[in-house]
Amino acid sequence: MEVVILPDQDKVAAAAADAVEALLRAAPDAVLGLATGSSPLPVYGELARRRAGQGLDFARVRGFGLDEYVGLPAGHPQSYAEVLRREFAVPLGIDPGRIRVPDGTAADLPAACRDFEQAIHDSGGVDLQLLGVGTDGHIGFNEPASSLMSRTRIKTLTEQTRRDNARFFAGLPEVPHHVVTQGLGTILEARHVVLLATGAQKAQAVHDLVEGPLAAICPASVLQLHPHATVLLDEAAASGLALADYYRQTYETKPSWQGL
Ligand SMILES: N[C@@H]1[C@@H](O)[C@H](O)[C@@H](COP(=O)(O)O)O[C@@H]1O
Numbered sequence: 001m002e003v004v005i006l007p008d009q010d011k012v013a014a015a016a017a018d019a020v021e022a023l024l025r026a027a028p029d030a031v032l033g034l035a036t037g038s039s040p041l042p043v044y045g046e047l048a049r050r051r052a053g054q055g056l057d058f059a060r061v062r063g064f065g066l067d068e069y070v071g072l073p074a075g076h077p078q079s080y081a082e083v084l085r086r087e088f089a090v091p092l093g094i095d096p097g098r099i100r101v102p103d104g105t106a107a108d109l110p111a112a113c114r115d116f117e118q119a120i121h122d123s124g125g126v127d128l129q130l131l132g133v134g135t136d137g138h139i140g141f142n143e144p145a146s147s148l149m150s151r152t153r154i155k156t157l158t159e160q161t162r163r164d165n166a167r168f169f170a171g172l173p174e175v176p177h178h179v180v181t182q183g184l185g186t187i188l189e190a191r192h193v194v195l196l197a198t199g200a201q202k203a204q205a206v207h208d209l210v211e212g213p214l215a216a217i218c219p220a221s222v223l224q225l226h227p228h229a230t231v232l233l234d235e236a237a238a239s240g241l242a243l244a245d246y247y248r249q250t251y252e253t254k255p256s257w258q259g260l
Pocket residue numbers: 035036037038039040066067131132133134135138139140141161165
């Protein structure tokens with residue numbers, strides 16, 4: 001796991017955009033794994049600026065969303081399919097049909113989850129997976145005690161996550177209890193995982209995922225098993241790390257040709 005501590009959220013977004021740009025320059029038809037929540041939004045904004053200013057072409061990109069609320073009607077502003085259409089596909093000039101999100105409206109949710117897994121497999125797999133992290137250590141919507149080998153399936157949100165996400169809804173009662181999410185085993189199959197965390201409210205989860213034991217109580221700690229995981233942090237999110245100076249020194253002395 002590579003831990004990169006940067007001065008602020010803009011630098012974190014720029015570093016993640018650098019990784020996406022390098023991938024797309026080499027493989028314009030790359031498959032991206034797409035996160036929602038607030039953390040990746042500055043990355044999508046930065047990529048849109050690079051599209052306009054530096055001729056970065058996203059038209060052939062395909063994408064898979066991490067997760068979705070169960071029961072929100074198609075087009076609901078907080079449905080993650082709609083968030084990714086609005087915040088990612090449209091600004092980057094990608095046909096929204098090239099972005100697939102787990103279907104939270106299907107009558108047969110387990111079958112829809114299996115179809116989603118098959119679609120990732122048929123695409124050749126995710127080249128670069130962007131991730132945020134919940135304050136309880138979840139990635140996607142894999143809440144604490146998720147199986148470390150899990151596949152796309154239905155989960156129940158913790159009250160902590162429902163409260164965290166209530167800011168996007170009219171109020172807590174509006175936040176669904178159930179979701180469908182890529183599993184931890186699914187996420188681990190992405191060839192490169194880039195997790196972003198900013199702000200002091202993420203410091204505990206970041207400590208647990210980077211320096212804590214590999215344990216389902218912190219689902220993001222499963223990234224300790226990944227051969228190519230990059231964790232991009234601002235100073236506040238990194239404030240609980242015991243080895244912060246070591247991570248800084250490692251990054252400062254890294255050869256520039258190496259990339260993330
Ligand atoms: N399902 C999403 C996660 O994918 C995201 O990482 C998390 C953190 O969100 P934020 O980046 O807004 O803190 O929120 C939601 O629960």
